[in-house]
Each structure stands twice: as C-alpha cells, then as structure tokens.
Amino acid sequence: MNLDDIRNNITRLDQELLSLLAQRKTLSLDVARSKLENPRPIRDQEREQALLVDLVSQGRQLGLDAHFVTRIFHTIIEDSVLSQQALLQDLLNPRDSVPAISVAFLGLKGSYSNMAARKYLSRFQAPLIEHNCESFQQIFETVESGQAQYGILPIENTSSGAINDVFDLMQHTRLSIVGELTQPIEHCLLVATDTRVEQIKTLYTHSQPYQQCSQYLSRLADLDVKFCAASSNAMEQVARLSRPDVAALGSADGGALHGLVPLVEGLANQKQNMTRFIVVARKPIEVAEQIPAKTSFIMSTGQQSGALVEALLVLRNHGITMTRLESRPIIGNPWEEMFYVDVAANANSGDMQSAMKELGNITRFIKVMGCYPSAEVSPTRIPARLLNKTQTPKQNEPVRYSRHYKADNTRVQVGPFTLGGDEPLLIAELESWPGSQLDELARSIKEQGGQVLALDCFTDVGTELGLDRLQQLHATAERFDLAAMTRVTNAEQVHKAAEQVDWLLLDAKASSNDELLSAAGRCTRPLLLELAEEPEHSLKVAQHILQQGNQQLALLDSQALPLSSLLELSSRTHLPLVSRLSGDATTLPRLGDALHAAGVSGFSIAVTDSNRTLEQLAQSLYR
Numbered sequence: 001m002n003l004d005d006i007r008n009n010i011t012r013l014d015q016e017l018l019s020l021l022a023q024r025k026t027l028s029l030d031v032a033r034s035k036l037e038n039p040r041p042i043r044d045q046e047r048e049q050a051l052l053v054d055l056v057s058q059g060r061q062l063g064l065d066a067h068f069v070t071r072i073f074h075t076i077i078e079d080s081v082l083s084q085q086a087l088l089q090d091l092l093n094p095r096d097s098v099p100a101i102s103v104a105f106l107g108l109k110g111s112y113s114n115m116a117a118r119k120y121l122s123r124f125q126a127p128l129i130e131h132n133c134e135s136f137q138q139i140f141e142t143v144e145s146g147q148a149q150y151g152i153l154p155i156e157n158t159s160s161g162a163i164n165d166v167f168d169l170m171q172h173t174r175l176s177i178v179g180e181l182t183q184p185i186e187h188c189l190l191v192a193t194d195t196r197v198e199q200i201k202t203l204y205t206h207s208q209p210y211q212q213c214s215q216y217l218s219r220l221a222d223l224d225v226k227f228c229a230a231s232s233n234a235m236e237q238v239a240r241l242s243r244p245d246v247a248a249l250g251s252a253d254g255g256a257l258h259g260l261v262p263l264v265e266g267l268a269n270q271k272q273n274m275t276r277f278i279v280v281a282r283k284p285i286e287v288a289e290q291i292p293a294k295t296s297f298i299m300s301t302g303q304q305s306g307a308l309v310e311a312l313l314v315l316r317n318h319g320i321t322m323t324r325l326e327s328r329p330i331i332g333n334p335w336e337e338m339f340y341v342d343v344a345a346n347a348n349s350g351d352m353q354s355a356m357k358e359l360g361n362i363t364r365f366i367k368v369m370g371c372y373p374s375a376e377v378s379p380t381r382i383p384a385r386l387l388n389k390t391q392t393p394k395q396n397e398p399v400r401y402s403r404h405y406k407a408d409n410t411r412v413q414v415g416p417f418t419l420g421g422d423e424p425l426l427i428a429e430l431e432s433w434p435g436s437q438l439d440e441l442a443r444s445i446k447e448q449g450g451q452v453l454a455l456d457c458f459t460d461v462g463t464e465l466g467l468d469r470l471q472q473l474h475a476t477a478e479r480f481d482l483a484a485m486t487r488v489t490n491a492e493q494v495h496k497a498a499e500q501v502d503w504l505l506l507d508a509k510a511s512s513n514d515e516l517l518s519a520a521g522r523c524t525r526p527l528l529l530e531l532a533e534e535p536e537h538s539l540k541v542a543q544h545i546l547q548q549g550n551q552q553l554a555l556l557d558s559q560a561l562p563l564s565s566l567l568e569l570s571s572r573t574h575l576p577l578v579s580r581l582s583g584d585a586t587t588l589p590r591l592g593d594a595l596h597a598a599g600v601s602g603f604s605i606a607v608t609d610s611n612r613t614l615e616q617l618a619q620s621l622y623r
C-alpha cells in the first residue's frame with residue numbers, strides 16, 4: 001500500500017469513528033429520557049467503572065495501552081454526562097421562544113470571554129447576539145436592563161487566582177448564577193502573514209497574557225511591546241497592519257476570528273492555565289434532581305471569634321461539601337468580610353434547605369446567588385485491584401523488573417540527563433524549602449556538577465502552596481539547566497507534579513498506596529522508587545508500576561544497603577540503582593567510586609548552603 005492508500009484507509013476509519021460517536025451520543029440522550037421517566041441520577045459511576053474495566057481489558061487484547069483507552073473514554077463519558085445534563089435542564093427550564101440568544105461579555109470578538117460565551121451557549125443551537133462590554137460593571141448592567149439574556153464573567157484563573165472585581169459586583173446584583181464553565185487559556189503568538197519568530201519586532205498584547213508568558217517572551221530579543229486594553233484589540237491591530245514584523249498574544253480560536261494564525265503555541269509559563277467563568281441571568285433556573293448541582297451563596301457572619309467556623313460546621317453537619325470559600329471586604333463596613341461559598345448541592349434538596357435555614361439564624365446576611373448544573377465531571381477511576389484483573393497474564397511471562405524480561409540495563413531519561421548510561425547521575429537534595437535562596441542554591445549545585453535538583457514541594461503545605469512551589473522549582477531548574485525532582489504522596493500530586501518536574505520520587509511508604517502507585521504507573525514521567533526495608537517487597541511494587549505502563553523506573557537505596565545486597569539486586573533487575581549517600585567530604589568520593597564500580601548508576605546527597613561535598617563527589621566520579 002502506498003502512502004495515499006494508507007491515508008485513505010485512516011480517513012475512512014476516522015469517519016466510522018465519528019459516526020459511531022454520534023450514534024453513542026443519541027443512545028446517551030435516550031438514556032437521559034428514560035432516567036427522567038423512571039427517576040434515576042444521571043451519573044452512575046458504578047456503571048462507568050464496569051464499562052472502563054471491560055474496555056481496558058478488551059483494549060489490552062487489541063494491543064492498546066490502558067492509559068490511552070481510559071483517557072479516550074473519560075472524554076466520551078464526560079461529553080455524554082454533560083449532554084444528558086443539558087437535555088434535562090432544557091426540559092425543566094423551557095426557554096422563551098426567541099429566535100436568537102443574546103450574551104454580554106468582556107472585550108471584542110476573539111477575547112477569551114467571547115470564546116467562553118460561544119462555547120457555553122452553543123448548546124442552545126440558536127443564533128447568538130453578542131454584546132461587547134468594556135467593563136464587568138457594564139456586563140451586569142446589560143443583563144440587568146434586559147438588553148442581554150446572559151452575562152459571562154471570569155471569576156478565577158489557575159495562575160492569577162480570584163478575580164476580585166467580579167466578586168465585589170456580585171454583592172450588589174439582582175442577577176442569578178445559572179451556569180459555570182472552565183475554559184483552557186492557551187496563549188499563542190498570532191500573526192497575519194507568512195513570517196518567522198526572528199522577524200517579529202512589535203508585540204501587541206493585553207498585560208495579563210504578557211505576564212503569563214513572561215518566560216517565553218524574555219527569550220525574544222529587542223521586542224517592542226505595545227499594551228492594549230484587551231487581547232481582542234491586540235488581534236484587531238495585528239490583523240489591520242498585516243505585516244510580517246508584528247504579532248499579538250491570544251488564543252488560536254480567537255485569532256482565527258480575525259484571520260490570524262498561530263506561529264508558536266503553548267507560550268504560558270504555567271502549562272495548565274484555566275479560567276472558570278460563571279453565567280448570570282435575570283431569572284434563576286431550577287436544576288433537575290438527577291444532575292450533580294452546585295449552589296453559590298454569599299454570607300457575612302458576626303465578628304465574634306469562631307463565627308465562620310460555626311457557619312461551616314452547619315454545612316458539614318448536613319453532609320454538604322464546600323468546593324470554594326472566598327472572602328472580600330464589605331464596601332463601606334471596614335474590617336467586615338463577605339464570604340462567597342460554593343457547595344456541591346442542589347439548593348432545593350432537603351439538606352440544603354435546612355442548612356440554609358440554620359445559617360439564616362447565625363449569620364448577619366445570607367443570599368443564594370444561584371443553583372446550576374456542575375460543569376465538572378470528575379473522571380471515574382478504576383481501582384488498582386480491578387485494573388489488575390483486566391490484565392490477561394501470559395503463562396510464564398517473566399516478571400518485568402527481572403533480567404529475564406530484559407537483559408540490558410534500563411536507561412531512564414531525566415530531563416536532559418540519562419540515568420543508567422556510562423556516567424553516574426548526581427542528585428542534589430535540598431532538605432527544606434529554601435525560599436528566596438532557591439536560585440542561589442541551584443546556581444551552586446550546577447557549579448559543583450549536580451544534575452538533578454530534588455526538593456519536596458508538597459510536604460507540610462496545602463495544595464495551593466505546593467503547586468506554587470512546583471512552578472518555582474520548575475522555573476529554577478530550567479534557568480540553571482538542571483532536571484527537577486519532587487516527592488509525590490498521592491495521585492493528585494502525581495498529576496500535578498508530572499506537569500512541572502522531570503522525575504517523581506515515591507518514598508518507601510508509597511508501596512501501601514494502591515491509588516498512588518497506579519497513578520504513577522500510568523503517568524509518563526520517570527519515577528524513582530525508594531527501596532523498603534525489605535527490597536523484595538519493593539521489587540513487587542516495581543512490577544506493579546511497570547505493568548501499568550511506565551517503564552521509566554529506577555530504585556533508590558536510602559538505607560546504605562551492604563555492597564553484597566546491591567550486587568544481588570543489580571544481578572536480578574535491569575532497573576538502574578541510585579544510592580543516597582551521607583558522610584564527610586573525605587569518605588564520600590571513595591564510597592561513590594566503589595558503588596559506581598558495583599553498578600550503582602546515580603547518587604543523591606543532601607546539599608546545604610555551606611557544604612561542598614557534592615563538588616568533591618563530582619570531581620572523583622567524573623575524573
């Protein structure tokens with residue numbers, strides 16, 4: 001078969017896939033109607049789990065990786081759940097029979113708010129009348145006066161946090177929240193003509209995307225930056241000039257509305273950049289009981305100590321999960337706060353009604369801002385014990401970590417460095433978060449010959465600070481051409497860390513956490529598994545990880561195992577070994593040499609701002 005024939009076959013298969021997806025969607029809507037007749041919740045995670053287990057098993061028999069199959073079906077099921085929700089909501093909240101839908105949002109054609117508005121309202125399949133607004137205030141006014149039926153407002157961004165102006169305006173509005181959506185923010189360099197990055201001399205941009213892409217932009221020399229009121233203005237300007245030396249920052253979809261094309265994509269410092277929007281309207285909506293709902297309300301408590309805690313306890317006592325808590329000063333009442341609360345509950349449910357009544361008795365002010373369908377469809381996970389059942393064990397297949405399975409040493413690619421090659425790899429561990437000293441220490445590690453910067457981002461801190469530290473670690477490692485490593489202790493940390501660092505450390509305690517091991521085994525970042533007291537046990541854990549798909553695994557000895565045990569280990573497994581060394585500057589280099597000769601591929605040592613042991617070890621190893 002020649003290339004054209006193969007491509008024709010691929011095209012045919014893709015069309016079949018599309019037609020099958022459309023048929024599946026029709027069936028999913030039939031399910032929704034049947035759930036309405038015989039009331040049942042839309043979401044049925046038991047059914048989803050059973051479906052995924054079967055699909056993964058059948059996929060494996062067809063040579064498809066478990067991770068690939070689950071990822072695709074998570075997306076299909078997410079769409080199915082959201083389509084069912086939209087159908088039920090339409091039936092419950094019939095729309096006035098107007099020929100078009102009108103919406104107010106910030107900015108002009110192509111702004112992120114415009115793209116969010118189009119995405120959210122596409123479900124109504126009616127022509128859209130767009131009201132471009134210059135401020136959040138104007139959006140509220142346009143909807144309040146009836147000129148637009150809906151308003152779209154950003155309320156939080158993963159990199160810049162809460163959008164306070166919107167929260168402040170919410171305090172005084174008569175509008176209700178009727179929906180939410182999350183929009184990925186993907187900044188690109190947009191151009192109007194055929195050009196190259198080196199030719200760009202002037203950049204038109206709004207200040208926010210400019211800050212969010214600072215790392216990429218700092219690499220472009222002599223750029224004249226012209227700030228605009230909104231990204232859409234920047235795009236308009238570049239489209240009007242239509243020259244090879246000008247570019248705008250904005251989304252590819254937004255740019256397309258102005259005839260611009262992306263020259264470079266994915267420019268944001270933070271790779272996962274998302275904005276959550278709320279949708280407001282004059283009339284509140286009802287949310288069908290079968291749908292996962294959210295309710296937003298605002299309240300102010302007295303200033304006596306424990307008042308907020310008491311209010312939150314009411315939610316807990318009614319089994320209501322709070323998904324967000326934000327506080328803003330009350331304008332005109334210095335030192336008083338208004339709290340914005342989102343809960344995962346339907347405002348009409350018995351629990352919520354009685355919780356609101358109790359809250360009414362202990363707060364100074366309380367008002368429901370709206371109840372709306374939750375746009376988050378958290379993916380159903382397959383527990384490790386079921387995932388393993390989906391394996392079709394081949395008779396007498398050698399265990400994966402063993403030399404029978406693979407005779408040659410595994411090479412693990414850690415950022416730009418290789419573990420398991422000819423040269424040993426040097427990991428410098430910082431024992432606590434160094435704050436503003438981070439860059440200084442990274443510079444010193446690089447100078448001394450270190451290659452990997454290891455630092456705990458999550459230990460003893462909340463998720464938000466952990467994520468912030470991850471980004472700092474990523475940025476510093478990149479600045480000094482080091483690879484970055486951090487410890488992960490749960491599945492969520494695996495997903496977050498995999499976006500920012502080159503190597504994930506699983507400590508010996510990880511072996512009892514099935515969910516963590518499965519997430520690590522399914523991620524595509526290399527792993528370093530700390531050996532448990534009983535190395536045999538860790539080899540079983542290694543087998544479990546390798547079976548999930550991730551083959552980039554190394555073992556860490558942090559208990560200074562005797563040389564004989566290390567030799568035995570390296571005769572049994574092809575996985576590279578790393579030793580955590582401690583000791584003084586005179587013994588360390590000799591120890592390092594001996595262990596390297598015994599097959600140890602990497603060394604990890606603690607670095608402080610005063611010791612130079614890393615340098616001595618590096619000099620001895622790289623002699």
Ligand SMILES: O=C(O)C(=O)C[C@]1(C(=O)O)C=C[C@@H](O)C=C1
Binds near residue numbers: 043045048
């Ligand atoms: O089987 C159902 O009950 C469906 O609603 C269909 C479906 C699916 O798309 O497969 C969607 C949502 C449920 O959570 C489970 C499965």
